[in-house]
Amino acid sequence: MSLHLAILRNQYRDSVALMQLSAALAKLEGITQASAVMATPANLELLTRAGLLADAPDAAPNDLLIALQGDEGAFEAALANARQALDAKGGKGGSGPAALPANSLTMALERQPDSNLALISVPGQYATAEAEKALRAGLNVMLFSDNVSGADERRLKLLATELGRIVMGPDCGTAIIHGVPLAFANVCRQGSIGCVGASGTGLQQVTVLIDRLGEGVSQAIGTGGHDLHASIGGLSMLAGIRALKEDETTRVIVLVSKPPAEDVARAVLDAAISTGKPVVVNFLGADPARLPQHPQLHYASTLQSAAQMAVALVRGQRPADQAPALDAALASGARTLLGAQQRQLRGLYSGGTFCYEATLMLGGALPGLHSNTPTASVPAPDDVWEVRGHSLIDLGDDEFTRGRPHPMIDHRLRNERFIAAAADPAVAVILFDIVLGFGAHESPLEAMRDTLLEVRAMAREAGRTVHLVATVCGTNADPQNYARQWEGFAELGVMLTASNAEAVALARAIVADL
């Protein structure tokens, strides 16, 4: 049995609080007697009489004494216990006011200290500062905000690299982390295919197809569209690849991007190879033959093919890059219904990558094609508001969303373009996308039904058939439910395909060489 005495200088506590502390300390294992008191002469005498004080301590009445009797080994824990009780942050008083609602990252982190991701959609001029704060606080960042300068993006991504974190974005619309869809994303089965994509709808297409083919997604990491530019160097894609390399759940990796600058592509593919995992690469529009060849790298020519190849790899099968399936009989049947004047295709997209994929697939096949997601062979239209001939328009482009909600959320602008297309006697096919998932409209079917019925009615009155060709990008677990949307659109006479690539192939087969 030994004694221990701790002196806390000038720590006034009232006697009731100290009696409570004494009682609590005495209950600790290995402590036989404990007393916490202010060091007044009277209290010192009490301690001496209780056998808790060997010698008179060098303490003043304003000092707090903690006197312990018991096993020496128990003292340290008891004192820690006492300090904790004395430092207790306290409550807000029995019926006191509620804590203030959080209004800032500072307060949010106070209330949720284990936060590990900041999802930032504040106006662009403030987004950089919020992202930097989140990174410095040890969080990963998904930056949905746009209007972040290239210089700021580079600075944030260098900081993230230094801190071992990732910045998804800016202008990153889609991610799925630990099965949680972020911003515009679909509810996909969890599994072992990890995706990194510079394109939001590209990631959505790949992940929903993986889900539909019966496999699952480990993580889908967005990088934002500028990440693979030479000035950024693919820092986020590299961070994403590193994360998937370390992630034991991920067995196959899919990379989606427009073709990067040559040295960026080299760095990305080197990183991909270093994962030791099979990697499916869809550099939209790049010629695989001109890209580095490696047994781990598998080039896919469409988003759908990327999903199919990843699924094959996960199942231990040989991946093969396949052209999109086409129901030739359906296409030729549709051709026979067209009037003599009907020769043109109008693509009305809400997903930029879908529009771009269509542009790539139709370039060369449709003479005079214009697209506002232009390629080397397909020019942009002079006026996106007034198009003639074969055309593909991404209505999610800045030109249309300035001061307006995105067409995945608000279908009105696109609906107007449907009516305009139906009124044009030259139009044979309207090609479009229907995007489900979190972030998107709660029911595209309801948002488009009246418009599609009117398109039908207008065509009928004019004695024409206008073919509607589309894909539904979604899963049955999405809030809108893929199957229900599919059935509804099918009932409205929309020719539906499994993927955007198949929709483009079908549309091409209907209008090509007319």
Next chain:
Amino acid sequence: MSTLFGDKLAIVNLGLASFADAAHTQGADVIHPEWQPPAAGERDTGLALASLFQHPKVEAANQQAYTAYLASQPAWVGMDRALAAIPGMGARMILHSGPPIAWGEMCGPVQGAIIGAILFEGWADSPAAARTLAQSGEIAFEPCQHHHTVGPMGGIISPSMPVFVVCDSEHGHLTFSNMNEGLGKVLRFGAYSDDVLERLAWMRDELAPVLGLAIASVGGIELKPLMAQALHMGDEVHNRNAAATGLLLKKLVPAILRLDIDAELKARAIEFVSANDHFFLNLSMAACKAMLVAAEGIPGSSMVTAMGRNGVEFGIRLSGTGDTWFTAPAPVVHGLFFSGYSADDAAPDLGDSVITETAGVGGFAMAASPAIVRFVGGAASDALAHSLAMREITLGQNPAFTLPALDFAGTAAGIDARKVVDTGIMPVINTGIAHKEAGVGQVGAGITHAPAECFHQALRALAATIAD
């Protein structure tokens, strides 16, 4: 993905609320603050804040500054004359409250108090002559806080005035404050009539020596335990000091009674202190200043180590930015006015007494003193709310100062300028209100907040010191 994204997603959602709802339904932990642009939307200040946010150097510096603040052990150790005691005090110098200010810019009460001090020192024989001398540039005017000194309201201290000497036994530095004259017509509110000057002379010639002998005989009085006890008795030791003054008297009276001096001297001294519920305020301020001096001068620290107002400007200093003041126009105080006065009569916020809030008491300890919120027509629960809100902008809670109404939690202490700017929650200040004209005195009391602009400037300056 245990390395990059942890085992479970815990999201802070800044911006669109629908993103939070979606992630939440899919099983993530999500917190959605009602985000507003920090720093009132000033992008540069926001970026300065970002560069300092959880920066390891700032964190370490703040820990060092805050630990020194907590460790400080101020004791009232004696009385002395300003010229003899205060480092850097000049024979023709007058100290004032708040950040530096030139004579021509000063508010009415401060000019009045300076005229009074000049008359008190015998440097001029009429108020007009005193005014001329003050304008002449022959008298140096410097902030009290440039000299480890604090003074309430005008904070006017001239060379022969008596000062409390407070010693931080942990760090060894001294701090000073003048003596509280009571309410009504007093120098600190700008009055300089004969009765004011006579009282000051009595305090210098009779009261201070008596107190000096008494304090010497008891070997000093530790101030933190006394303040802590007063917080349990309804004071917040800024705007309410009734309990603290009583506790002080309990220690002083036996010591005074034992002095070998004329009984009438003893009686007058005890009477004077007893009659002034604010007597302890100046000691509270000197104690707070001592705690904060301990935290000064740590490179990189965003801890606020000084606040003060001169009736025109409100100023703050950070530990990491040295002697620089960051100033903004002094705010108007919202409060209750004595009968016959209104907000039209009020001077803007004035005095060094905001040093108490800087040290975690005063407005920060309002939960201890529900009586105070009645100045702004508030309820007792408002007092708790103010003390709780201050936790959002401080480095910690001071275990030496506990608040019974908040389950004996320590008061929020160590203002972090970064948290102030990010949350937009401004330090709350309990204060008296001076009449805008010299010599009228106190016209009310109430609650105000430090101006945000001071913190914006301070953060930008601190960020410049951290930038690589």
